[in-house]
Amino acid sequence: METFIVLTAGQADHVRGPSISTQAAALNPIERQGGTFVLGIDVLTDPAHLVHREVLSGFPRLDSGDHAFPAASMQADA
Amino acid sequence: MPITVLNRARGGGSRAFDADVLSWRDAIVANGGSVSLARLIVVDQFVFSEKAAGNWALTDDYFGLWAENPVQALTSLKQRRLAVAVNSPAFTPDRNYTFNGATSYIDTGFVANSHAGVMGVSNVHIEAYERTNVSGVTTAIGVNSGSGRALSLYPRNGNALLPAPNMVGAYYSLNTPYSSVGLSQAGRTGATTGDIYCARNGVDLVQSLAPTNVGAALPFHSLFIGASNNNGTPAQFRAASRGFVACGAALDGTQRLTRFNNVQAWATSVGAQV
Numbered sequence: 042m043e044t045f046i047v048l049t050a051g052q053a054d055h056v057r058g059p060s061i062s063t064q065a066a067a068l069n070p071i072e073r074q075g076g077t078f079v080l081g082i083d084v085l086t087d088p089a090h091l092v093h094r095e096v097l098s099g100f101p102r103l104d105s106g107d108h109a110f111p112a113a114s115m116q117a118d119a
Numbered sequence: 120m121p122i123t124v125l126n127r128a129r130g131g132g133s134r135a136f137d138a139d140v141l142s143w144r145d146a147i148v149a150n151g152g153s154v155s156l157a158r159l160i161v162v163d164q165f166v167f168s169e170k171a172a173g174n175w176a177l178t179d180d181y182f183g184l185w186a187e188n189p190v191q192a193l194t195s196l197k198q199r200r201l202a203v204a205v206n207s208p209a210f211t212p213d214r215n216y217t218f219n220g221a222t223s224y225i226d227t228g229f230v231a232n233s234h235a236g237v238m239g240v241s242n243v244h245i246e247a248y249e250r251t252n253v254s255g256v257t258t259a260i261g262v263n264s265g266s267g268r269a270l271s272l273y274p275r276n277g278n279a280l281l282p283a284p285n286m287v288g289a290y291y292s293l294n295t296p297y298s299s300v301g302l303s304q305a306g307r308t309g310a311t312t313g314d315i316y317c318a319r320n321g322v323d324l325v326q327s328l329a330p331t332n333v334g335a336a337l338p339f340h341s342l343f344i345g346a347s348n349n350n351g352t353p354a355q356f357r358a359a360s361r362g363f364v365a366c367g368a369a370l371d372g373t374q375r376l377t378r379f380n381n382v383q384a385w386a387t388s389v390g391a392q393v
Contacts, residue, residue, distance in 0.1 A: 043219055043220075043221060045221065045222070059203070064150065064151070064201065065150070065189065065190060065193045065201050065202065065203050065204060066203065066204050066205075066207075067203050067204075067205045067206075067226075068205070068206060069205050069206060069353065070206075070222075071206070071221065071222045071353060071356075079221065079222055080206055080222055081206055081207060081219045081221065081222045083206075083209060083219070083223070084206060084207045086207075087207040089204075089207070090207065105221065113221075113354075114354075
């Protein structure tokens, strides 16, 4: 079971974008239903995103199996 | 070490390293990565085999994700495009990138509509080498700009492989035991829904449902690995490990099998074969 960091839209905007230390890395929080955004817990140990580690560490976390984990947003099918 | 010396290390052959391979190495170094002599030899052999088969000229780009380091994995072999690892997919040297199925993916930066050199609207080949057996309507590689303009591979959903080589809606029956593991290939060879092929490890699969729509142009969003780029939004995340991706113009049956053999030789050389 994966653990995810849960962000608001504003928090997602704050961390979204290319890494300032690694040119081939970026953060793009993924929107879920209810207007929440998530990132995998692995971003906390990725050196490319060290600048955001402290702020991301302070956000709430949810396991993917938790009943409160927001469902995926509806996307256009292929 | 001089190139002439490096060449002698390759079993006494006098063939010089391929210029495209040296350019790929130089791009990786410029991007902050590295390529060992051993890996240079392996990739040079792959490119040599691809060119000998005529496949190199039919391919727009390759990503060898079973690389020695992330920069090497993310620097494409032919167009030398530096892809971006988004939301920290897990890199394992000499094996693959692993995606978590919910947030992580790679943005290749390859926009078919503007970056394709040999791929055409009705002349498409896409492929991906999956190293873990996963079932689901989730994409190994994908982009969807709507109206049938999709380049996507769903290596396994139950007993079927779902390909979208600039056309959508097709199903192909997997052989038993059902698995997503190996090299999934699909292509489009003409203007109609009948002009489609799909193969696993170079062997054609049997179609169980025909495509429903063909793209009248190539997608104009970038191709993702580990998810689909649906009109600019990542979706259909696939929780699997992936070692290789390529795209270009359609390959015939012989070329598809040769491609698989070349890819499998590369995988075997680095210990990533499945």
